[in-house]
Amino acid sequence: MNDKKRSIVESALNLFYKKGIHAVGINEIITVAGVAKKTLYNHFKSKDELILATLKYRDQLFMDWLTQQLNKAELGKDALLALFEALDDWFNGRVQGLGEFKGCYFINTSAEYGHFNRQIYSACKEHKDKIKALVQVHVDSFEENAQKNALLVDTICLLKEGAITTALVQRNLASAQNANAIVENILRFKR
Amino acid sequence: MNDKKRSIVESALNLFYKKGIHAVGINEIITVAGVAKKTLYNHFKSKDELILATLKYRDQLFMDWLTQQLNKAELGKDALLALFEALDDWFNGRVQGLGEFKGCYFINTSAEYGHFNRQIYSACKEHKDKIKALVQVHVDSFEENAQKNALLVDTICLLKEGAITTALVQRNLASAQNANAIVENILRFKR
DNA sequence: GCAATAATAGACAACATGGTCTACTTTTAT
DNA sequence: ATAAAAGTAGACCATGTTGTCTATTATTGC
Numbered sequence: 335m336n337d338k339k340r341s342i343v344e345s346a347l348n349l350f351y352k353k354g355i356h357a358v359g360i361n362e363i364i365t366v367a368g369v370a371k372k373t374l375y376n377h378f379k380s381k382d383e384l385i386l387a388t389l390k391y392r393d394q395l396f397m398d399w400l401t402q403q404l405n406k407a408e409l410g411k412d413a414l415l416a417l418f419e420a421l422d423d424w425f426n427g428r429v430q431g432l433g434e435f436k437g438c439y440f441i442n443t444s445a446e447y448g449h450f451n452r453q454i455y456s457a458c459k460e461h462k463d464k465i466k467a468l469v470q471v472h473v474d475s476f477e478e479n480a481q482k483n484a485l486l487v488d489t490i491c492l493l494k495e496g497a498i499t500t501a502l503v504q505r506n507l508a509s510a511q512n513a514n515a516i517v518e519n520i521l522r523f524k525r
Numbered sequence: 526m527n528d529k530k531r532s533i534v535e536s537a538l539n540l541f542y543k544k545g546i547h548a549v550g551i552n553e554i555i556t557v558a559g560v561a562k563k564t565l566y567n568h569f570k571s572k573d574e575l576i577l578a579t580l581k582y583r584d585q586l587f588m589d590w591l592t593q594q595l596n597k598a599e600l601g602k603d604a605l606l607a608l609f610e611a612l613d614d615w616f617n618g619r620v621q622g623l624g625e626f627k628g629c630y631f632i633n634t635s636a637e638y639g640h641f642n643r644q645i646y647s648a649c650k651e652h653k654d655k656i657k658a659l660v661q662v663h664v665d666s667f668e669e670n671a672q673k674n675a676l677l678v679d680t681i682c683l684l685k686e687g688a689i690t691t692a693l694v695q696r697n698l699a700s701a702q703n704a705n706a707i708v709e710n711i712l713r714f715k716r
Numbered sequence: 717g718c719a720a721t722a723a724t725a726g727a728c729a730a731c732a733t734g735g736t737c738t739a740c741t742t743t744t745a746t
Numbered sequence: 747a748t749a750a751a752a753g754t755a756g757a758c759c760a761t762g763t764t765g766t767c768t769a770t771t772a773t774t775g776c
Binding site for chain 2: 732733734735736737
Binding site: 359360361371372375379380381 | 762763764765766767
């Protein structure tokens, strides 16, 4: 990816994430990116295409970070708890690369667009599917009973989404710690 | 509340909920409401004030419905399970009054506005606080241990938020059933 | 060195936005 | 019946929106 192009995507993502997509205009983006309007439309043929690029970019950023956090812990239960510790870091501004916490970019974008724009919706869904797949790997490593396995994956994913939403809407920045405590209890029972 | 005023609020809410707030203009609202622009600005001195009115209206609508659903069940564990059955009805379009499911209006609005507009943010937070208080009542009826009590309330609220978000973003309309199964397991353990 | 490519600033078009205002009509209360 | 209040349609304003286009300047690859 070109330098200019990357600068445009980064600036757009930062603004979209902070203020919401509809609230940010092209002119603001090019000002922040320090780029001419023609340059932007040279790389992206519409705002929608730029939005998709920010979703892709954020997905990479987020997945790289999360995968790295989980890999620090041991495969299985430890990694699952590390997931919620990572979330806690994120909510409380201890993760440089993700910017000041303002909820999940993909949930926010879904909330703004719903299922109206198929491509945008798909990008958001795919991001969540990836995370679920990551959780699945770790649950698979110790839970062989298919039914219990599925239930545990669902539980963890629901708690994760709930923690993100609660941190945003209720401004409860401890929600990841709460979720962590819940998961710890569940995993302990499973011994 | 005046007939015209109610019509404006209802139309605005329907449009905002379906398309997102920034995506809907005043002109569209007055057209749908069948009302002159002056009439709208007679009742509300700005779009922001109208947004707040829709939040208040939806809060009443939703809380009335939810309270009624929980009251059908017995105080305590039954009511908590009824909560997730109610969510399942909502997600799958079996609740007339709430319109076609498009996520939680308060989460969506928070996602669009963040903490930028204090009044809007507060209205969203207060709605969630009310629901949490409702859950609290039922947990209080059978769980006297303070720590377990708090943990259970958190669990239920996180699962609820997670189910709503997952139903929207992943288009997983069974998420409330999943959450229900999880809560059932937890409550059974508590015997 | 020089042609091709990519960047620049910014004018411009066409339309949408929130909000105000005028001139007129209907509804309501007494 | 009549005066006050609340409604109507829609012109209008200033600004903001996405997107195009021109004319000029840097940056490339060969």
